[in-house]
Amino acid sequence: MKTPGKLGYCFGVSQAIEKAVAFAEENGPLNSLGPLAHNEDVVAYLREHRVTPITMEEVLSTAVGMNVGITAHGAPPETYDTLKERGCQVLDCTCPIVRKAQAVVSQLMDGFDVVIFGDPDHQEVLGLNGWAGGAKFVGTFNDLFTAGQGYKRLGLGKRVGVISQTTQIPPLFVDFVTTVAHIIERERFQELRVFNTICPIVAARARKTNELAKRVDLMLVVGSLESANTANLATVAKPGAGADNVLIIQNADQVTAALGNWYAEAGFPSREAVETSFRIGITAGTSTPIKTVNEVVAQVKEIFE
Amino acid sequence: MKTPGKLGYCFGVSQAIEKAVAFAEENGPLNSLGPLAHNEDVVAYLREHRVTPITMEEVLSTAVGMNVGITAHGAPPETYDTLKERGCQVLDCTCPIVRKAQAVVSQLMDGFDVVIFGDPDHQEVLGLNGWAGGAKFVGTFNDLFTAGQGYKRLGLGKRVGVISQTTQIPPLFVDFVTTVAHIIERERFQELRVFNTICPIVAARARKTNELAKRVDLMLVVGSLESANTANLATVAKPGAGADNVLIIQNADQVTAALGNWYAEAGFPSREAVETSFRIGITAGTSTPIKTVNEVVAQVKEIFE
Numbered sequence: 364m365k366t367p368g369k370l371g372y373c374f375g376v377s378q379a380i381e382k383a384v385a386f387a388e389e390n391g392p393l394n395s396l397g398p399l400a401h402n403e404d405v406v407a408y409l410r411e412h413r414v415t416p417i418t419m420e421e422v423l424s425t426a427v428g429m430n431v432g433i434t435a436h437g438a439p440p441e442t443y444d445t446l447k448e449r450g451c452q453v454l455d456c457t458c459p460i461v462r463k464a465q466a467v468v469s470q471l472m473d474g475f476d477v478v479i480f481g482d483p484d485h486q487e488v489l490g491l492n493g494w495a496g497g498a499k500f501v502g503t504f505n506d507l508f509t510a511g512q513g514y515k516r517l518g519l520g521k522r523v524g525v526i527s528q529t530t531q532i533p534p535l536f537v538d539f540v541t542t543v544a545h546i547i548e549r550e551r552f553q554e555l556r557v558f559n560t561i562c563p564i565v566a567a568r569a570r571k572t573n574e575l576a577k578r579v580d581l582m583l584v585v586g587s588l589e590s591a592n593t594a595n596l597a598t599v600a601k602p603g604a605g606a607d608n609v610l611i612i613q614n615a616d617q618v619t620a621a622l623g624n625w626y627a628e629a630g631f632p633s634r635e636a637v638e639t640s641f642r643i644g645i646t647a648g649t650s651t652p653i654k655t656v657n658e659v660v661a662q663v664k665e666i667f668e
Numbered sequence: 669m670k671t672p673g674k675l676g677y678c679f680g681v682s683q684a685i686e687k688a689v690a691f692a693e694e695n696g697p698l699n700s701l702g703p704l705a706h707n708e709d710v711v712a713y714l715r716e717h718r719v720t721p722i723t724m725e726e727v728l729s730t731a732v733g734m735n736v737g738i739t740a741h742g743a744p745p746e747t748y749d750t751l752k753e754r755g756c757q758v759l760d761c762t763c764p765i766v767r768k769a770q771a772v773v774s775q776l777m778d779g780f781d782v783v784i785f786g787d788p789d790h791q792e793v794l795g796l797n798g799w800a801g802g803a804k805f806v807g808t809f810n811d812l813f814t815a816g817q818g819y820k821r822l823g824l825g826k827r828v829g830v831i832s833q834t835t836q837i838p839p840l841f842v843d844f845v846t847t848v849a850h851i852i853e854r855e856r857f858q859e860l861r862v863f864n865t866i867c868p869i870v871a872a873r874a875r876k877t878n879e880l881a882k883r884v885d886l887m888l889v890v891g892s893l894e895s896a897n898t899a900n901l902a903t904v905a906k907p908g909a910g911a912d913n914v915l916i917i918q919n920a921d922q923v924t925a926a927l928g929n930w931y932a933e934a935g936f937p938s939r940e941a942v943e944t945s946f947r948i949g950i951t952a953g954t955s956t957p958i959k960t961v962n963e964v965v966a967q968v969k970e971i972f973e
Contacts, residue, residue: 537853541846544862548842551868557849557860 364643364663365579367571371653373564375458376400379435380409386432386454387413393454395432396422396442397486400650401590404614408652422449430454436486437461439493460529461487464560465494472524475556478517480539481528485591488528504535507542514546521553529562530592530649532569532599536561565592565649569599572646576603579644581625583618584611585659586648593648604644615658622666643667669948669968670884672876676958678869680763681705684740685714691737691759692718698759700737701727701747702791705955706895709919713957727754735759741791742766744798765834766792769865770799777829780861783822785844786833790896793833809840812847819851826858834867835897835954837874837904841866870897870954874904877951881908884949886930888923889916890964891953898953905951920963927971948972 372380379399387393394417398406406416414432419442422431427450433442437457446453457465468477468491477495481488483502492498500506500517509515525543527536540557547555576582582600586593593611600609607629610621643663647656677685684704692698699722703711711721719737724747727736732755738747742762751758762770773782773796782800786793788807797803805811805822814820830848832841845862852860881887887905891898898916905914912934915926948968952961 533853534850537849540849540860544842544845544849545839548838548864551864553864555845555860555862555864557862559853559856559858559860563856 364645364660364667365575366645366656366660367568367575370568370585370645370647370656371651372400373458373562373649375435375460375562376405376650379456379458380405382454382456383409383414383432384412386430390430390452393430393432394422395434395456396438397434397436398589399432399434399456401593402587402648402650402652402655404652404655405650419445422446422451427451432456434486435461437465437490438486439490441493442490457490458529458562460560460562460564461490464491464526464529464558467558467560468524468526469494469496471558472526472556475522475524475554476519478519478523478525478543479528480525480531480536482591485528487530487591491526491528504539504542507539507546514542514549517543517546517550519547519550519552521551522556523547523552523554524556524558526558526560528591529560530565530595531561532595533559533561533566535598562649565595568646568649569595572596572644573599573603575644575646576600576609579604579642580608581641582609582644582646583621583659583663584609584646584648585614585656586611586651587613590648590650592650596646596648600644600646612659614655615662618659618662618666639667641667669950669965669972670880671950671961671965672873672880675873675890675950675952675961676956677705678763678867678954680740680765680867681710681955684761684763685710687759687761688714688719688737689717691735695735695757698735698737699727700739700761701743702739702741703894704737704739704761706898707892707953707955707957707960709957709960710955724750727751727756732756738762739791740766742770742795743791744795746798747795762795763834763867765865765867765869766795769796769831769834769863772863772865773829773831774799774801776863777831777861780827780829780859781824783824783828783830783848784833785830785836785841787896790833792835792896796831796833809844809847812844812851819847819854822848822851822855824852824855824857826856827861828852828857828859829861829863831863831865833896834865835870835900836866837900838864838866838871840903867954870900873951873954874900877901877949878904878908880949880951881905881914884909884947885913886946887914887949887951888926888964888968889914889951889953890919890961891916891956892918895953895955897955901951901953905949909949917964919960920967923964923967923971946972 432454435458477498479501582604697718737759740763782803784806887909
């Protein structure tokens with residue numbers, strides 16, 4: 364059983380959780396705009412400490428003056444304006460790496476047509492889009508193509524700027540950038556600026572997970588299906604371990620069931636043969652608590668050792 | 669017989685020739701630092717008007733106070749300094765498109781590690797390299813690879829800027845840029861700036877030549893083997909007309925011999941069969957005089973019509 368070095372929260376998530384809990388202790392209940400981190404166990408822990416997720420619609424339909432937390436994923440400038448207008452006390456838990464990406468897109472790309480590499484429905488990307496003043500294109504690699512017609516025409520101007528959601532994978536970002544470059548060549552660009560806004564901690568964990576996956580028979584990725592980072596770790600593990608040998612599990616309770624399904628689908632002659640000879644790799648999203656990871660590790664050790 | 673629209677000098681070349689001839693008429697003999705345009709017929713015409721190519725070594729070994737012309741390709745800042753120190757009267761014929769590329773590389777890339785896409789030995793690229801204060805890498809697509817090892821490690825820093833020699837071909841520039849992007853992803857870049865410094869006139873002629881080549885059986889590219897632009901036009905014509913069916917000729921005198929070799933190598937049953945049914949395309953480098961192009965056109969018409 365192997366892990367790719369240090370796991371647990373990234374500092375953006377741990378800082379957001381600490382800030383929110385300390386605020387709620389001092390100032391009373393805090394509502395975070397969406398889950399503070401994309402992990403069910405974290406959300407449960409925060410509820411116990413009077414930090415509860417809320418939607419913007421709920422903010423708008425509630426009495427004014429509420430305590431509202433901006434999550435680590437950040438929010439568009441309009442959200443800050445709205446909260447201010449409604450007299451809310453705002454606790455800003457935006458991750459510093461995300462805040463830097465917001466600054467890049469609003470300042471260094473002033474006058475540029477902006478392209479964002481990321482999931483258009485993700486909270487962080489909605490925020491970045493707001494700071495960009497409305498990107499010209501938001502999506503991933505496949506979104507650049509139209510079935511049967513090749514490249515989409517993006518209708519970008521002479522100056523084009525590209526950034527990434529902070530939790531994406533660097534090589535996939537570069538694949539995206541190179542395709543954008545080919546598209547804008549046909550649209551006669553004059554200047555292209557690319558800012559590598561991917562979080563170095565996320566990038567390092569992805570790189571190490573990719574390497575570890577080559578040396579094991581099965582990869583367990585501990586995290587939530589809601590977490591962009593967890594999904595990306597599963598993506599980078601697949602070329603190494605094989606697409607069928609990467610399992611996302613939320614916590615230790617799911618280990619036995621996940622392994623059971625895997626045994627059955629892989630058609631192994633006996634469960635015992637697997638448990639004595641197979642190498643298992645474990646990685647975790649940056650919003651997965653280290654406690655959860657340690658429980659998974661203990662559970663796997665109990666089965667395999 | 670077809671041509672891809674307007675041929676003859678680009679305005680950079682025509683402006684340089686006019687300026688140099690007018691200067692020599694008023695101020696006496698002018699020495700240009702290298703041929704004013706890469707075309708033997710142009711050089712001969714200029715000699716008649718007292719404009720003669722000279723090397724930097726010759727300038728340095730000659731008496732001070734000479735009239736020296738900077739060619740359309742431009743020169744590094746050190747050249748201007750040297751000429752000033754030697755009391756030379758300088759006529760600057762740098763093409764405005766090249767001057768803009770020099771300004772981009774010296775101002776907008778201040779603080780960036782510069783990469784230049786182009787021929788490292790070409791006069792324009794030597795100039796751009798000087799304005800960049802020394803690029804970290806100069807070369808073409810293939811120069812980014814090491815045989816058997818894949819990508820070269822370029823050792824670039826966090827901020828990387830890429831420009832192109834003005835006479836390169838846009839799609840090849842983008843292929844170059846995308847490979848640089850993959851290399852710097854591994855070197856953990858933070859920002860990439862790409863300036864499309866390719867001359868729009870050169871780019872348009874290349875695009876139209878590429879399209880024309882698909883509709884003909886033989887392409888004649890009129891220009892000098894010394895001309896980067898002429899060589900590029902031959903490159904873009906090859907996918908359309910076929911690599912063996914693109915001939916570079918310098919002037920009308922070479923038409924008959926070039927066609928003779930082509931007939932022989934292509935193994936046609938009879939020369940007459942070709943001359944009555946084949947479609948010929950003619951294009952020309954931006955430093956080829958329109959007079960030369962017209963003579964080639966007349967010669968081809970005489971043979972084929």
